[in-house]
Amino acid sequence: MSIEIYMPALSPTMEKGTLAKWHVKEGDSVESGDIIAEIETDKATMEVESIDEGIIAQITVTEGSEDVPVGDVIAVLAEEGEDVGDVKASDRPKAAVPVAAPAAAKAPKTAPAAEPAPAPQIATAEPAAVNQQVTDSVQQHAGERVKASPLAKRMAKQAGVELTTISGTGPNGRIVKRDIEGASGSVSAAPALGSAISVPSVAPVTTVEATAYGPHDSIPYEEKRLSGMRKIIAKRLSESKQTIPHFYLTIECELDALLEQRKELNQTLADSGGKLSVNDFIIRAVALALKKVPAANVQFAGDKMYWYERADVSVAVAVEGGLVTPVVRGADSKGLAEISADVKDLAAKARDGKLMPEDYSGGTFSISNLGMYGIKEFSAVINPPQGAILAVGAGEQRPVVKDGALAVATVMNCTLSCDHRAIDGAVGAEFLAAFKGYMEQPLTMLL
Numbered sequence: 001m002s003i004e005i006y007m008p009a010l011s012p013t014m015e016k017g018t019l020a021k022w023h024v025k026e027g028d029s030v031e032s033g034d035i036i037a038e039i040e041t042d043k044a045t046m047e048v049e050s051i052d053e054g055i056i057a058q059i060t061v062t063e064g065s066e067d068v069p070v071g072d073v074i075a076v077l078a079e080e081g082e083d084v085g086d087v088k089a090s091d092r093p094k095a096a097v098p099v100a101a102p103a104a105a106k107a108p109k110t111a112p113a114a115e116p117a118p119a120p121q122i123a124t125a126e127p128a129a130v131n132q133q134v135t136d137s138v139q140q141h142a143g144e145r146v147k148a149s150p151l152a153k154r155m156a157k158q159a160g161v162e163l164t165t166i167s168g169t170g171p172n173g174r175i176v177k178r179d180i181e182g183a184s185g186s187v188s189a190a191p192a193l194g195s196a197i198s199v200p201s202v203a204p205v206t207t208v209e210a211t212a213y214g215p216h217d218s219i220p221y222e223e224k225r226l227s228g229m230r231k232i233i234a235k236r237l238s239e240s241k242q243t244i245p246h247f248y249l250t251i252e253c254e255l256d257a258l259l260e261q262r263k264e265l266n267q268t269l270a271d272s273g274g275k276l277s278v279n280d281f282i283i284r285a286v287a288l289a290l291k292k293v294p295a296a297n298v299q300f301a302g303d304k305m306y307w308y309e310r311a312d313v314s315v316a317v318a319v320e321g322g323l324v325t326p327v328v329r330g331a332d333s334k335g336l337a338e339i340s341a342d343v344k345d346l347a348a349k350a351r352d353g354k355l356m357p358e359d360y361s362g363g364t365f366s367i368s369n370l371g372m373y374g375i376k377e378f379s380a381v382i383n384p385p386q387g388a389i390l391a392v393g394a395g396e397q398r399p400v401v402k403d404g405a406l407a408v409a410t411v412m413n414c415t416l417s418c419d420h421r422a423i424d425g426a427v428g429a430e431f432l433a434a435f436k437g438y439m440e441q442p443l444t445m446l447l
Contacts (some may be wrong), residue, residue: 011360032052
């Protein structure tokens with residue numbers, strides 16, 4: 001029985017991808033875990049492994065193909081005993097492919113997750129969290145090794161057959177397809193291996209045809225195709241502004257105490273090579289403010305709301321051709337030094353195009369900091385499905401009034417963009433007040 005390999009969903013937002021490179025060719029033998037291709041997602045180029053073993057009988061998508069829909073057959077694998085020449089991709093509709101992502105985080109108490117349906121066989125991404133979903137071809141039972149092909153194991157599970165009760169007729173006593181068919185009588189009633197599972201649909205976003213933008217023949221120009229990342233940015237931000245009712249709140253934070261505290265801490269960290277940035281303090285202050293005002297750490301979900309019990313802070317990082325938002329997990333429970341190390345590691349991976357899905361998916365709140373570019377104030381677009389994003393401007397010396405007298409202080413403007421379906425004005429104001437308190441009295445971050 002041939003095995004179809006599908007275009008996997010390597011990120012929660014991926015609908016199409018570019019098959020950047022094949023590491024195999026037709027006729028090559030592969031085993032479970034072998035790298036077979038590289039897929040360019042909206043965030044990075046990722047290596048893809050084969051779940052099953054066999055011979056590459058047919059490659060249906062050529063190297064370099066763009067906009068390959070998730071779920072399309074990209075190759076066909078022939079199992080042992082099959083004639084490679086007789087194997088080809090079926091004409092059935094593409095399968096609905098689940099997102100190849102890390103194990104789900106703890107589900108909100110108010111919205112327990114439903115048990116997932118059985119997944120079709122797909123190629124998987126390299127991350128360890130994904131690899132853990134792929135079982136080994138050798139099982140352990142009562143201290144003995146039971147050898148079975150991946151297909152045989154799936155068929156046995158579907159037919160309710162215990163592998164330890166079967167004698168294998170394959171090489172070295174390995175249990176293969178015919179052994180399961182003989183033990184169960186028939187597996188025709190079992191679900192098809194490629195049967196589709198439901199995947200949440202994304203509402204279409206109205207866009208303007210490219211021809212409406214030009215080009216202007218009287219002006220010299222160069223045409224460049226959009227990268228996968230740029231396409232996703234355009235789609236998601238259009239969707240955000242069209243479907244999410246934004247409102248904005250701006251607050252000023254005095255930074256002199258924080259800058260002095262940062263200077264002292266960096267002197268302490270000098271021997272270890274560590275160095276804290278103002279952005280590290282901002283991430284810590286945001287995370288603590290979210291814990292203090294949990295009504296701001298939420299997500300709108302139609303007829304329900306998700307209230308998150310942990311502050312996973314997405315940090316916008318500019319890369320060539322766009323930006324990505326790697327996530328500092330559990331920032332509310334991490335110290336400044338640990339946050340700083342996490343941010344440096346994630347930023348380096350982002351610039352090198354090596355972010356994994358678990359690095360950038362699942363944040364509960366975002367920060368976009370343009371202060372290093374001298375931007376005084378701006379309003380950021382919410383990163384769906386999150387409920388808010390904080391836009392951070394540059395710290396600059398400004399005249400302020402203290403105790404009735406004019407003084408000079410280093411002041412930074414911060415603008416909070418909120419999804420009004422999830423966060424009301426009073427909640428946004430309460431969050432900003434908590435954030436301002438931590439920024440202006442940085443020692444309270446240590447309490």
